[in-house]
Amino acid sequence: MSEYVLEMKNVYKAFPGVVALNHVQLQLKAGKVHALMGENGAGKSTLMKCMFGIYKMDEGEIFIDGEKVEIHNPSEALAKGIAMVHQELQPIPARPIGENIYLGRYPTKKVLGFINAVDHDKMYEDAARVLKEVNMDFDPKTKVGELSVSQMQAVEIAKAVSANCRVLILDEPTSSLTQNEVDNLFSIIEDLKARGVAIVYISHKMDEILRISDEVSIMRDGNYIGTWDAKDLTTDFIITKMVGRELTNLYPPKVNVPGEVVFEVEDYTSINPKSFRHVSFNVRKGEILGVAGLVGAQRTELMEGLFGIRSKTSGTMKYLGKELHVSQPKDAIDNGIAMLTEDRRGTGIMGVLSVADNISIASLKQYTDFGDKLNAKKIEQLVEENKQKMNIKTPSSKTPIASLSGGNQQKVLIGRWLANSPDVLIMDEPTRGIDVGAKYEIYCIISELAQQGKSIIMISSEMGELIGMSDRIMVMCDGRVTGFIDGKDATQENIMELATQFESKEN
Numbered sequence: 001m002s003e004y005v006l007e008m009k010n011v012y013k014a015f016p017g018v019v020a021l022n023h024v025q026l027q028l029k030a031g032k033v034h035a036l037m038g039e040n041g042a043g044k045s046t047l048m049k050c051m052f053g054i055y056k057m058d059e060g061e062i063f064i065d066g067e068k069v070e071i072h073n074p075s076e077a078l079a080k081g082i083a084m085v086h087q088e089l090q091p092i093p094a095r096p097i098g099e100n101i102y103l104g105r106y107p108t109k110k111v112l113g114f115i116n117a118v119d120h121d122k123m124y125e126d127a128a129r130v131l132k133e134v135n136m137d138f139d140p141k142t143k144v145g146e147l148s149v150s151q152m153q154a155v156e157i158a159k160a161v162s163a164n165c166r167v168l169i170l171d172e173p174t175s176s177l178t179q180n181e182v183d184n185l186f187s188i189i190e191d192l193k194a195r196g197v198a199i200v201y202i203s204h205k206m207d208e209i210l211r212i213s214d215e216v217s218i219m220r221d222g223n224y225i226g227t228w229d230a231k232d233l234t235t236d237f238i239i240t241k242m243v244g245r246e247l248t249n250l251y252p253p254k255v256n257v258p259g260e261v262v263f264e265v266e267d268y269t270s271i272n273p274k275s276f277r278h279v280s281f282n283v284r285k286g287e288i289l290g291v292a293g294l295v296g297a298q299r300t301e302l303m304e305g306l307f308g309i310r311s312k313t314s315g316t317m318k319y320l321g322k323e324l325h326v327s328q329p330k331d332a333i334d335n336g337i338a339m340l341t342e343d344r345r346g347t348g349i350m351g352v353l354s355v356a357d358n359i360s361i362a363s364l365k366q367y368t369d370f371g372d373k374l375n376a377k378k379i380e381q382l383v384e385e386n387k388q389k390m391n392i393k394t395p396s397s398k399t400p401i402a403s404l405s406g407g408n409q410q411k412v413l414i415g416r417w418l419a420n421s422p423d424v425l426i427m428d429e430p431t432r433g434i435d436v437g438a439k440y441e442i443y444c445i446i447s448e449l450a451q452q453g454k455s456i457i458m459i460s461s462e463m464g465e466l467i468g469m470s471d472r473i474m475v476m477c478d479g480r481v482t483g484f485i486d487g488k489d490a491t492q493e494n495i496m497e498l499a500t501q502f503e504s505k506e507n
Contacts, residue, residue, distance in 0.1 A: 002066030005030045005198045006051070006082070006167050011060030013046055015403070018395060020046040023059070024224040026217060028167060028198040033189060035201045035209045035230065038219035038242055039435040041393065041405035044202050047219070048169050052084045053077045064166075075104070083160030084169040091152050093145030098127035100144050101159045130162045131155075134188050150181035157188060168192060169200045172433055174208060186212055204435045206235045220244055243437040250436070251468035252443055256450035258287035258471050263424050263455050268305060268315030276302040276479045279315070283424065283455040288446065290470030290487075291459040292495050298479040299459045300342050303426045307332045307339040319423060333362065338417035342428040342459070344406065348413050351402035355394050356383050358401045359412050363419040386415035390445055407438025414445060425449065428459045443469060463492045475499050 006028045013021040021043045028034050036044045049055040051062065053071040062069055064080060071077050077084075091100050099106075102123050109119040127140035136154045144152060153173060160168050170189075174182045189199060189212060203209055209216060213230040218241045225241050263283040270276045276298045283289045293299045304310045306317060308326040317324040324335045332339070341347040350358055360367055360379045367378045383397040390411040394404055401409055410430065417425060427446070431439040446469065450456050460466050466473055473485045475498035483498040 002063065004028055004063070005065065007063040007066075008047070008051060009061045009063070011047060011050055012058045013043075013050060013055060013060075014058055016395065019222050021050070021057075021060075022222045024219065024222070026051075026200075026224075027227070028200065029215075030166070030196045030198050031193050032214040033193065033199045033201050033212050035203065035213035035216040036219070037203075037209065037216060037238060038225075039405075039407070039437045041221070041408065042219040042242070042435075043222040044219055045171060046222075048084065048171060048200065048202070051077070051167075052082060052169065078163050078165075081164065081166035082169070083163055083165035083167070084171070085153065085156040085160065085173060086171055091144045091155065094143060096124075096141045097131070097138060097144055097147075097155055097158075098124045098140035100155055101127050101130065101140070101162055103159075105163075126162065127158070130158045133161055133191070134158045135184060135191075150184070153185070154188070161192070165197060167198045167200070169202075171202045172204070173201070174203065174205065182208070204433070206238060206436075209238070210235070218242055239436050242435065250440065250464070252440070252447045254447075254471075256286045256288065256447060256471070258450075259285035259453070261285075262320055264316075264318040265306065266316045266318075268302065268317075269313050270298075270301065270305055270479070271311040271313050272301075274479070275310070276305060276476075279476075279479075279481050281474050281481060281484075283457060284471075285455060286450050286453045287471045288450050288456045288458055288469055290466040290473040291457060291476065292463075292466050292473050292499055293476035294499050296478065297476040297499065299476050300428055301479075302476070303339060303428055303457065303459065307337060307426060333420060333422075336421075336423035337426065338362075338420060338422035338424070339426040340410075340413055340417065340428060340430055342432070344409055344413065344433070349401045349409050351400065353401065354398045355392075355401050355404070355412055356380065356397040359383055359386060359415045360419065362416050366419070382415075382419060386411070386418075390415060391441055405438070407434045407441070410434060410438070410442060411445070414442070418449075422454070424455045424457065426457045426459075429461065430458060431460075431462070431465065463495060466490065466495065467492070477501055 004027045008026040011021050011024045024047055026047065038044050046055065050057045053073040053076055062071060069080060107119040107122045108116045111117045124140045131138055131140060134154050134157050136158065144155060173185060192199060201213060210230060210233065215227055216230050216233055217227040218225040220242060261282045262285045266280050268276060268279040279302055291299050301310060305312050308328040308331050317326060326332045326335060356379050360382055367375050369375050380397055386392055392411045393408050401412060431442055446456055458469065467490045470487045472487055473490050473495060474481060475483050475495060477499055482501045485494055
């Protein structure tokens, strides 16, 4: 019997123009959490999709308990005890939890002695049992659409438990979770470890990796770099192995010098009484204004209100003293405001379209001839300029944006808005789900834009990012501004103090 519950050897996978996996290996032990780390585009998710049967390996072998196996599709993977919780959850919201858990493998019973029908009683009974096993005390008849993201994730893990999985792949499982939800997830992982389940944990969050992992494998540019015991690792060591160089500073030096106040918001109040209320703030030319707050602070909702996505009952916006009238995103764009949204896949990229289409879509008027004919040469030049300026890695301008790594997708989206030369750039969680190397590149882009005189409003849930990048930090709680902190005076403690106050303080 092999010491490894699953082993992948010499895995090679290529896509047109890109070698995604270059003879990679992975060895998983029962009852251990094996972290898989690397920059976006390193090949982590591709390797997991090969294991789970979504992709077919060009070369390589998979062994379970020392015996070679063939996995042609996810159904075969599940049958062999391999389950995967994807970064982008894909539940069926209109159907109950029980049906989501047993989708494609419903228990059946004979009706009239010969007709196979779904045994709903057994399905819901079994679903209730596995839900308890993942600390989720929910009625299995509840529709999945009524759950939070973390609860949907628990349903996916319950699905894996119900299949008696021996290997569980968790791809960026905490990217949308609060700290309490993360703690609950880690409790579930510890229970699964105790049962002997081998867990592959993909994440860019160093503190999580060092907290939950037993072993860490690092990949870079489709190559296997090595595997180490987690207890022997440091953040600096991991970063160096991931990016192939030392990052002496996580944030670029502060070179922007904020000038006069150019953008003003006064008494902004949502039409929804539970959302943002009586918000007032200003941003200076060349300033990076960080926006902090816990889940439910209504930061994103406020920015969507400023961009014309959400309606307001009161409030004014001014740029250089001139009042701006914004009732829809087109108005915001026409007034020099751009917004990089929080959900890159859901409301940012258009996955079926090319890099060129995605980068030019907000500024097509600049790239037309005779009023309505697109000038492909000008669009190609726009793509090339952004590739050079922001180090976007893509085989060509015609490559579907969905095939790029998260960091490169984010750079394309930034390029989309910069094509309009905005005066105010709202960036909602600009580095979410992005590796440390790509993060630094985006930080440099943000810093350079501020140096050019752009006014940046940056929402972030990462305290270090806010403190490292912001000239000032505006803190929100329960839809209201509770205070402002100068960047040089910002600490996690004073940010959290304001983020948990429900009485507004004066600036």
